Amino acid sequence: MSRLLLFLAAGALIMSACASEAGTVDAPRRVDVVMTDDLRFDPDSIAVREGETVRFTVSNPTALDHEFVIGDSDEQAHHAEEMMSGEGIMHDEEGAIGLAPGESKELVYTFAEAGELEIACHVDGHYEAGMRGAVTVEP
Numbered sequence: 001m002s003r004l005l006l007f008l009a010a011g012a013l014i015m016s017a018c019a020s021e022a023g024t025v026d027a028p029r030r031v032d033v034v035m036t037d038d039l040r041f042d043p044d045s046i047a048v049r050e051g052e053t054v055r056f057t058v059s060n061p062t063a064l065d066h067e068f069v070i071g072d073s074d075e076q077a078h079h080a081e082e083m084m085s086g087e088g089i090m091h092d093e094e095g096a097i098g099l100a101p102g103e104s105k106e107l108v109y110t111f112a113e114a115g116e117l118e119i120a121c122h123v124d125g126h127y128e129a130g131m132r133g134a135v136t137v138e139p
């Protein structure tokens with residue numbers, strides 16, 4: 001094989017490896033998240049690429065209501081206020097879903113900007129108890 005062909009073959013391999021890593025709007029990467037009895041998300045740390053679209057498949061096998069809210073610290077604080085005022089309880093919106101006991105739901109989310117985000121549950125003191133995780137959006 002000529003050098004040029006080797007070079008092209010290596011390039012194609014690298015490109016296909018990248019394509020299978022980062023999810024797109026048309027082909028989101030699937031990430032499974034489980035809510036646990038000790039008020040945790042499993043996994044509680046997720047790395048994504050800037051611009052990547054992820055299909056979170058979230059399941060709640062516990063006996064409690066939980067939320068899965070994606071956002072930066074301002075958005076998390078805003079959502080926590082809504083929950084305390086009784087407005088935001090367990091309704092689905094962009095970047096947020098509520099799950100009753102035994103429920104599983106999907107949330108498709110595109111991480112537009114690099115930075116640090118959180119996943120969190122703001123049901124009655126769950127966030128304070130540690131029901132939160134880190135999403136690192138790599139540039």
Ligand SMILES: [Cu+2]
Pocket residue numbers: 039065066067121122123126131
């Ligand atoms: Cu919770």
